[in-house]
Amino acid sequence: MAKNDLQGTMDLLVLKTLAQMRELHGYGIVLHIQRASAELLQVEEGSLYPALHRMEQSGWISSEWAMTETNRKAKFYKLTAQGRKQLLAAEESFEYLVKGIRAIQSYA
Amino acid sequence: MSLMRRIQNLVRRDAVESEINAEILAHLELRIEDNVTRGMTLAEARRDAMLRFGNTTLIKEGTHRSDAALTIESVWADARYAVRKLRNSPTYSITAVLTIGLAIGANTAVFTLVHATLLRQLPFDEPARVFDLDNFYRDGLAPDMSSKNYESAFNAQAASFKTIEAASMYSSGGVNFSYESNGSQRLQASETSARFFDVLGVKSWLGRAFQASDDVPGNDAVAVISDRLWHSTFHGETSALGKTITLNGQTFKVIGVMPKTMDFPSNTDVWTPTIFDENTFLREGGAYMTWVIVRMRDGVTPEQMRAEFTARAQNRNGNQKMAEDQIPVLSPIAGKLTKSIRSSLLLLSGAVTLVLLIACANIAGLTLVRTAQRRAEFALRAALGAARGRLVRQQLIESVTLALAGAAIGILFAKLALQLLYVFKPAALENFPRPAIDTGVLIFTGLIAALTGLAFGMIPAWQASHEDPATALKAGVWRVSKSGARLRKILVAGEIATAFVLLIGAGLMMRTIVNLNRVPLGYETRNVLSFSISLHGAPYAVEKTTPALAQFYTNALGRLGQLPGVKSAAAVSTLPLDTRADMEFPVQPDGTKTGQQTAAPRIISSGYFRTIGTPLIEGRDFNERDTKTSNAVVIVTRDLAEKLWPNQNPLGHTIHCAFFCEQNPTVIGVVGESRRFGPRSEALAQFYVPYTQRDWTYMTFVLSSEERASILAPLVRSVVAAIDPSQPIYDMKTMKERLDDNQSLVRFEMFALGFFAMLAGCLAFVGLYGVIAYTVTQRTHEIGLRIALGAQRRRILLAVLREGEVMAVSGAAIGLIASLVLTKLITATLYGVTAHDRGTLALAVLLFLGIAFLASFIPARRAASVDPMVALRAE
Numbered sequence: 017m018a019k020n021d022l023q024g025t026m027d028l029l030v031l032k033t034l035a036q037m038r039e040l041h042g043y044g045i046v047l048h049i050q051r052a053s054a055e056l057l058q059v060e061e062g063s064l065y066p067a068l069h070r071m072e073q074s075g076w077i078s079s080e081w082a083m084t085e086t087n088r089k090a091k092f093y094k095l096t097a098q099g100r101k102q103l104l105a106a107e108e109s110f111e112y113l114v115k116g117i118r119a120i121q122s123y124a
Numbered sequence: 125m126s127l128m129r130r131i132q133n134l135v136r137r138d139a140v141e142s143e144i145n146a147e148i149l150a151h152l153e154l155r156i157e158d159n160v161t162r163g164m165t166l167a168e169a170r171r172d173a174m175l176r177f178g179n180t181t182l183i184k185e186g187t188h189r190s191d192a193a194l195t196i197e198s199v200w201a202d203a204r205y206a207v208r209k210l211r212n213s214p215t216y217s218i219t220a221v222l223t224i225g226l227a228i229g230a231n232t233a234v235f236t237l238v239h240a241t242l243l244r245q246l247p248f249d250e251p252a253r254v255f256d257l258d259n260f261y262r263d264g265l266a267p268d269m270s271s272k273n274y275e276s277a278f279n280a281q282a283a284s285f286k287t288i289e290a291a292s293m294y295s296s297g298g299v300n301f302s303y304e305s306n307g308s309q310r311l312q313a314s315e316t317s318a319r320f321f322d323v324l325g326v327k328s329w330l331g332r333a334f335q336a337s338d339d340v341p342g343n344d345a346v347a348v349i350s351d352r353l354w355h356s357t358f359h360g361e362t363s364a365l366g367k368t369i370t371l372n373g374q375t376f377k378v379i380g381v382m383p384k385t386m387d388f389p390s391n392t393d394v395w396t397p398t399i400f401d402e403n404t405f406l407r408e409g410g411a412y413m414t415w416v417i418v419r420m421r422d423g424v425t426p427e428q429m430r431a432e433f434t435a436r437a438q439n440r441n442g443n444q445k446m447a448e449d450q451i452p453v454l455s456p457i458a459g460k461l462t463k464s465i466r467s468s469l470l471l472l473s474g475a476v477t478l479v480l481l482i483a484c485a486n487i488a489g490l491t492l493v494r495t496a497q498r499r500a501e502f503a504l505r506a507a508l509g510a511a512r513g514r515l516v517r518q519q520l521i522e523s524v525t526l527a528l529a530g531a532a533i534g535i536l537f538a539k540l541a542l543q544l545l546y547v548f549k550p551a552a553l554e555n556f557p558r559p560a561i562d563t564g565v566l567i568f569t570g571l572i573a574a575l576t577g578l579a580f581g582m583i584p585a586w587q588a589s590h591e592d593p594a595t596a597l598k599a600g601v602w603r604v605s606k607s608g609a610r611l612r613k614i615l616v617a618g619e620i621a622t623a624f625v626l627l628i629g630a631g632l633m634m635r636t637i638v639n640l641n642r643v644p645l646g647y648e649t650r651n652v653l654s655f656s657i658s659l660h661g662a663p664y665a666v667e668k669t670t671p672a673l674a675q676f677y678t679n680a681l682g683r684l685g686q687l688p689g690v691k692s693a694a695a696v697s698t699l700p701l702d703t704r705a706d707m708e709f710p711v712q713p714d715g716t717k718t719g720q721q722t723a724a725p726r727i728i729s730s731g732y733f734r735t736i737g738t739p740l741i742e743g744r745d746f747n748e749r750d751t752k753t754s755n756a757v758v759i760v761t762r763d764l765a766e767k768l769w770p771n772q773n774p775l776g777h778t779i780h781c782a783f784f785c786e787q788n789p790t791v792i793g794v795v796g797e798s799r800r801f802g803p804r805s806e807a808l809a810q811f812y813v814p815y816t817q818r819d820w821t822y823m824t825f826v827l828s829s830e831e832r833a834s835i836l837a838p839l840v841r842s843v844v845a846a847i848d849p850s851q852p853i854y855d856m857k858t859m860k861e862r863l864d865d866n867q868s869l870v871r872f873e874m875f876a877l878g879f880f881a882m883l884a885g886c887l888a889f890v891g892l893y894g895v896i897a898y899t900v901t902q903r904t905h906e907i908g909l910r911i912a913l914g915a916q917r918r919r920i921l922l923a924v925l926r927e928g929e930v931m932a933v934s935g936a937a938i939g940l941i942a943s944l945v946l947t948k949l950i951t952a953t954l955y956g957v958t959a960h961d962r963g964t965l966a967l968a969v970l971l972f973l974g975i976a977f978l979a980s981f982i983p984a985r986r987a988a989s990v991d992p993m994v995a996l997r998a999e
Contacts, residue, residue, distance in 0.1 A: 042147065043154040062178035065148065066186040086157060090150040091143075 026067050027076075028110055029057070031103040034077060034095040041090040042068060068093060076102045144187050152177060199521065206522035217526065219890065220490050224530025224573070226883060227483030229537025232561070232569055234476040236542060238469055240559035242462050247385035249325025255429070256460045257291075257416040258453040259437075275339045275400035278317060285436075287429040288418040292320040293399050295414045296389040297407050297704075299371045300660045300852055303357050310658075310854035311353070313371060314392045315399040315406050321348075323419040324388060330354075331365045331380030339397040344404070346397065347376035351384040353393040371396070372406055373660035388461075390555035408658050408822050413705050417457065430454050464552040468873055471950065472545075475629070475880040478622045482887045485615040489891060491523075491580050492608050493898055523581030524574050531573035535566060541879075548875040550868040551703075609899070613931055616891045620935025621942060623884035624972055628943040629950060630881040631964040632957055633874035639956030640867060646798030646807065647700050648737025649863045653833035654699055655840060655856035658822040659848075673819045676847065680825065681729055683843045689830050694732035695815065695823040698724070700800045701862040702824065711781045711811065713768040715788060721767045723760075723809040724800070725784045727820040732812070733795050735828045743775050743793035746814040756789035756817060763797045764809035784813055802866040804955060824855075833858045870953050885975065888935075892979040896928050900987045907987055908995025921988040928980025929973065936972050940965065 033048050034040060040048065045068075046059045071077050076099035082092045095103070152173045159169035177183070210217040248254055282291035294316040302308035314320075318339035327333065329351065337343055347369060349358075358364035358378075367378050376396055398404040399414070420429050433452040441450065502515055539561055546558070663672040677695055684693035698706060708722045730746040733739070741762055750757050758779060765774040778788040797807035815823070829836055837856055844853050857865075864871065900907070907920060947959035957964070 041150065041154070043151045060178070061151070061176055062183045063186075065144075065151075065183055066189070069144075069187050084154070086154075088150060088153060088157075089146070090154065091147045 024106065024109070026059075026063065027071060028103070028106040029059070030064075030067065030071065031076065031095065031099060031106060034093060035100070035103055039092050039094050041084065041092050043090070045093070071099075074102075075099075141184075141188060144184055148177075148180060148184065148187075199517075202518045202521045203525060205518065206525045209522065210526065216490060216494060219894075220487060220526050221530045221533060223483050223486050223490075223887065223890070224527060224576070225533030225537055226887070227480050228531050228534030228569060228573060229541055230476050230479050230880070230883065232534060232538035232565060233541035233545065234472055236538070236559045236561060236565055237545065238473060241465055241553070241556045242469055244556065246458060246461075247326065247383065247387070248457075251325070251458060252456065253420040253422070254324060254457040255418050255420060255426075255454045256457055257418055257433070258455070259449060259451060275317065275341070278400070279319070279336075282319075282418075285418075285432060287421055287424045287432045289421045290319045290323045291416060291418045292317045292323045293414055293416050294320055294389070295399055295407055295412050296392065297412060298658065298854060299394070299406055299408075300373070300658055301394065302370045302850065303367070306357065308850050308852045310852045311393040312389075312391045313394040313396065313406055314389055315396055315404075317399055318397050320395065320397075320417075323417050325419070326382065326386050326388075328380040329383040330362060331378070333380055333382075334395075334397045339400055341401040341403065344397045344401055345374070345376050346379045347371070348380040348382055348395045349378055350382050350386065350393045354381045369394075372408070372658070373662065373664075374404055374406075387557070390461075418454070426454065426456075461555070465550060465556075467952075468550055468869055468876075471873055472876045474949075475626055475877055478626060479880050479883050479887070482619045482622050482884050482891070485619050486887055486891045486894070487580060489612045489615055489894060491583065492612060493894075495583065496608070520578055520581040524577035527573040527577030527580070528570065531569050534573070535561065535569060538569075544879070545872075545876070548868075548872050550872040551865045552869070609902075612895050612898075616888070616895050617931045617935040617938065619884075619888040619891050620932055620972060620976070621937075621939035623881065623888040624936055624939025624968060625943045625946055626877060626881035626884045627968050627971070628939075628947060628964060630874065630877040631968060632947060632950065632954055632959065632961060633870065633877055635957045635961065635964060636870055636953065636955045637867070637874055640803045640870070643799070643803035645700070645803060645863075646738055646796050647859075648828070649859040651829050651831065651833045652736065652859040653827045653829065653836050653840070653856070654824055654859060654862070655853045656699075656822065656824040657844065657851055657853050659851055660821070661850060664821060673821065674816055677729060677815055677823060679847050680844060681731075683847070684825065684827060684840065687827075687836060687839050687843065689836060691828045691830060692731050692735045693825065693827045694735040695729040695825045696732055696736070697727040697820055697823060698800075699824040699826065699862075700736075700798050701802060701859070701866050703865070706800070706808075709781045709784065711764070711768070711779050711785070713779055714777055715780050719768060721764060721809060723764050723781075723811050725781070726810055726812045727815050727818050727823070728812045729815055732826070735826050737828070738798055739796045741794045741796060742773070743791070745793060746812075746816075748816075750814045751816050756785075756787040757792045757814065758785065758789035759793040759795060759812040760791055761797050761807070761810045762794050763807050764811060765791070765794050767809065779811065781811075784818060785811075789813065789817075802863070826859075833860075870955075873950070873953055889975055889979050892928060892931060892976060893983070895931070896924060896980050897983040897986075899927065900924060900983045903987075904990055904995045907990045908992040911990060912992035912996065917988040920990075921984045924984035924987045925977065925980050928976050928984075932972055932976030936969050939972075940969070 029049050030045060033045050033052075036052075037044070037048060042064055046061060046064065049057055049059050068077070068079075072079055072093070076096060077093045078096050079091050079093050081089055084090050152170075155173040155176065156166070156169045159172055160166060164172065174180075246254075278291075278293065282288070285291070294314055296312065296314045298310055299313040300308050301311040301313075316334070316339075318334045318336050321328075321333040328348065331348075333348055334346075338346055349364070349369075354360060354364055358367070364378055364381065368375050369378060370376075371394060376394075382395075396404070396406065398406060418429075420426065430452075433454060437446060437450065437452050498519075502519075505515060542559065542561070546553075659673060659676060664676070681693050681695060684690060687693075698704070706724055708724050710720050711723045712720045728746070730748070730750075733745060743759070746757065746759070760768070760774060760779070768774065768779065769777055774791045774794055777791050779785050779791065780788050795812075798810070799805050800808040800810070825840075827833065827836060827840070840856070841853060844851070910920065911917065943965070944960060951959050
């Protein structure tokens with residue numbers, strides 16, 4: 017169960033990032049999450065790419081090769097319409113998770 | 125990812141791999157760039173990037189795994205790995221592959237045979253509605269030859285039955301066939317009534333089949349030919365229709381060709397609608413069998429049909445109680461065709477299933493051991509990070525690879541087995557098309573093998589994937605568990621019991637054959653060649669008083685007798701062991717009506733008894749002085765003489781019978797009895813008249829030779845052809861071949877049981893050896909300890925041997941009980957032995973104890989020669 021939750025959380029972060037930033041490569045996603053969470057969240061880079069490819073398989077994001085600002089070739093990811101739907105669903109289930117944990121914690 | 129990309133990924137593994145590489149490289153480069161901007165040196169920047177990222181290889185693999193939907197590429201890698209692992213343990217692989225191959229091969233062969241015979245799709249329309257009618261004289265659907273127009277009588281009778289829509293009579297026999305100047309050959313022909321093909325539900329391939337008017341005498345000089353004859357004589361051309369062929373000297377017009385699959389009655393090449401026609405008489409000789417077939421009406425049940433026929437018969441019988449052989453019997457045509465071969469094939473199927481069970485037991489045992497050995501390896505790989513799914517898949521691929529390899533060997537073995545079975549085939553199998561291993565069978569076998577591989581691979585795979593690596597890696601856990609070991613022993617005992625049953629069956633069959641060979645037949649079967657001829661055509665017409673028939677025989681006998689290597693030549697109208705029908709006549713002694721006996725008539729040449737090896741007990745043989753103008757003479761068999769004139773000298777008495785003995789011939793000789801139908805039959809009472817006094821159109825020649833009789837065959841053909849090339853000779857066989865055919869069923873069953881008993885024995889041997897050897901290996905440590913502590917090596921040897929004997933004895937005991945029950949199934953085929961024959965049983969028990977001893981001996985020796993130092997050091 018723990019594994020799944022973490023995976024779900026990673027999905028949520030990536031999808032949210034892409035929703036906010038429109039188009040980013042893998043490294044960019046790592047930096048954004050780091051920055052936007054005020055250094056609270058550090059993405060385990062090793063599990064990022066398998067997750068990205070998995071989400072692409074599921075049709076939530078799409079990819080294409082393009083040039084970065086520094087003229088390097090990198091693979092950029094973008095959210096798809098299905099991905100947007102998935103983001104809403106992920107956010108909702110995350111809310112439930114948080115509510116549930118809070119409820120247990122405040123149970124005397 | 126788009127569908128196209130996914131499909132592309134399936135195939136272009138390299139492209140996908142390099143793309144992932146590029147992506148990860150880009151990531152690292154970007155971070156390195158940032159680090160350098162922040163002030164690190166290039167080296168530091170690179171180190172930091174790599175550290176943060178993690179194990180690139182693992183990540184690449186993980187990413188790659190997420191990509192492809194179906195990792196075909198990795199399936200191939202797994203297959204290669206499986207092959208490598210199998211090559212590393214050759215004993216296991218070879219044993220498993222051979223065992224699977226043996227089981228699949230034997231079963232495929234038998235199944236193909238059964239499919240071609242018992243399960244054959246008959247080439248008829250709705251074959252379930254076609255029935256064979258027996259005892260048909262009782263219900264009126266009979267060939268009443270006394271009426272003038274009996275074809276209309278028959279057809280009218282048939283129409284009067286409510287439960288059938290058509291009926292037909294038919295008869296089958298050999299004919300001399302010729303077409304234009306192509307020379308003549310002997311074929312099988314069927315005389316039928318007009319509705320024959322309607323009853324069967326067969327349409328012609330070319331031209332037409334018979335119509336209602338065809339069986340009226342005068343209209344019936346038409347013929348339908350088989351596909352085989354159409355191709356061999358007419359080269360498959362449509363111009364065959366309308367051509368004239370000659371059968372037994374009479375002409376017929378070809379009106380149709382049957383499809384290739386039409387083979388009823390078996391091996392028939394020509395059908396003519398002449399069964400009611402007195403003038404044509406394609407049937408040779410006095411004895412011929414006619415059969416009646418009917419087509420049940422649509423919507424009627426077999427019970428209703430049987431009820432109507434029985435009621436009719438009861439009516440004609442004057443409402444008296446009918447004996448069993450007076451009640452008409454309707455049997456489905458499929459059953460009638462397979463009746464002769466059914467029990468043998470069922471026996472074969474049973475035997476091969478037993479072999480399959482033994483093979484499965486062996487494979488189960490092998491799998492148990494293999495699983496135990498691989499547990500440690502799986503645990504290690506799981507601990508190192510291999511995905512469970514991958515391990516399971518890899519195990520399944522290994523077992524499927526093994527199964528497919530076994531299947532490949534199995535197909536080769538099946539081809540061989542089929543050929544062997546056909547060498548010893550029962551004669552009845554000639555009525556069926558020869559089975560072949562076609563693509564359907566191959567695909568089916570491949571699927572079964574793959575499924576078997578999956579099934580057997582599942583157990584260790586499932587176990588491995590649920591194992592906790594920690595416990596599995598503990599020392600000693602690679603051994604088979606206690607319950608596993610016991611299971612193996614029980615399996616082996618079961619194998620021995622099964623093999624035992626097969627061996628008993630084979631042994632009983634062998635003794636039967638030995639007993640049959642000892643039966644005195646009353647005639648010689650060694651070095652005697654025989655062939656038959658039927659004389660047809662104008663010069664040989666029996667109505668004429670020309671001596672053409674007798675001259676032909678005299679001529680032929682003279683020339684045949686002069687062939688090099690021929691001791692004597694003779695002729696007889698019906699040879700012993702001839703498979704055609706025989707006739708028996710009532711014979712009266714000395715013109716009185718009392719003391720009448722039945723006997724079979726034979727027309728022979730002088731010297732026949734000498735040639736065939738039947739002893740002349742009293743009086744003399746025929747000679748050239750017995751002619752049409754001299755006194756009518758006859759020779760009788762001793763059993764007939766004793767029945768007609770008990771305790772008297774038969775010489776000088778006369779007999780009377782219809783047709784053959786109308787001139788009350790005098791008995792001039794007595795010969796020994798002969799079992800005309802083979803060793804299982806009783807002697808048949810026969811009487812012999814010379815061909816010089818009775819014209820006869822067909823004869824079987826016999827030649828006794830010094831050496832092997834079969835070498836005379838080509839010489840014989842040229843001799844006869846020189847006399848009259850238009851008369852084909854047929855059925856050229858040695859007497860030994862005829863005897864083999866006569867006993868072909870029991871020979872076949874003996875071969876089958878013997879072959880499978882041998883297979884079963886080998887498999888049981890392997891199984892037993894495997895179990896004992898494994899036990900010894902497992903307990904090497906313990907044995908080393910014992911020896912080090914002073915145990916005698918001899919005691920250890922005996923202990924291992926005893927373990928094997930225990931399995932063998934319990935297996936043999938179970939097998940003994942099982943065989944007492946199962947051998948009752950073959951009682952009908954046995955001769956001179958009972959199913960409980962003590963000698964055979966005792967021999968089998970001893971044999972198995974011996975085999976078990978052998979199987980245990982090698983591992984026992986190994987156990988006794990364990991070096992304690994080595995054993996204790998190892999684990």
